[in-house]
Amino acid sequence: MGFGRSTLLWISENRWMREKIPNLRFVQKAVKRFIPGEELNDALKEALKYEQFGITNVFTHLGENITNLSEAKVVVNSYLEALEEIHNHNLNTEISLKLTQIGFDLSIEETANNFETILRKAADLNISVWIDMEQSDYVDKTLDFYKKMKSKYQNVGICLQAYLYRTEDDINSLMEFEPKIRLVKGAYMEPSEVAFPQKSKVDENFYKLSALMLDKLSTKNIRIAFATHDVVLINRIKNYCQEQNIEKNNFEFQMLFGIKTTEQLAMVRDRYKIIVLISYGNAWFPWYMRRLAERPANIGFVIKNIFTN
């Protein structure tokens, strides 16, 4: 892991930095590159624009690792409101959340109650809910949680990370649940005991896992999302699908708001399914630091904002 990436990921998890840095005005300005605003309405406005281009969205109300269960109630209500507004605006938007945002560090039982409150409302409105994947310590219990939820509800998906050695086994263990899987490279600082330290190995594993899931399409009822901005990887996946005669509507690509927008539009013109994840809310600091860590050159944008009004 490069020095820039590891430093930024360390900062993302440092309590003092989490409290101080978000108050800096130039950081508040720089973060606007990745979030349309802090309010649900900001996300709704963007989603309405995206749908005109044939791109649908996933909303995330930013937040993680709450320390008091009363905070979870606020988060649950915010997602219930988001679901209601998605429905009122006639959008095809889905939602995605972190289990630690609704109490996973405090009580699995309460987390399940909170999650099911959201999931039931989403099911009534025919909307899917994705579970983000967090640090590797959470993977076992997140997968157990997902399997329980998926046994009861259809409308729930899970994120898996290609940087973890274990993910191939996890994909296989999920198959009997007819999962919806969003494959990502992985955004956290992980030790080499659990994750590939070299980027080239992560990229190769992403491709291998993509092919593995695509091969299962003919026999399993699964939904597959490749969530990456890596154009080389995307082209390899597209080529694999062509070679295997897999139709474009059998899989999807997901990207983040503010990254590779031109490519998103080109792909939708090419009849690929594209979903863009839009984040909003004021708890953006750790999430934003992970975005900087993905491309330390992004620091240039932050510095530029020190010198511009």
Ligand SMILES: Cc1cc2nc3c(=O)[nH]c(=O)nc-3n(C[C@H](O)[C@H](O)[C@H](O)COP(=O)(O)OP(=O)(O)OC[C@H]3O[C@@H](n4cnc5c(N)ncnc54)[C@H](O)[C@@H]3O)c2cc1C
């Ligand atoms: C929809 C979605 C959901 C996600 N959910 C999770 C999750 O639940 N858990 C998790 O661990 N991770 C999640 N991630 C993040 C993911 O793990 C990666 O950290 C992130 O997508 C960057 O990796 P990449 O695949 O784009 O490849 P990279 O090799 O990092 O990037 C490829 C190219 O994309 C561009 N790019 C990538 N990131 C940025 C950036 N921040 N700023 C500017 N340009 C950039 C650059 O041009 C770069 O060269 C999610 C990502 C997406 C798109």
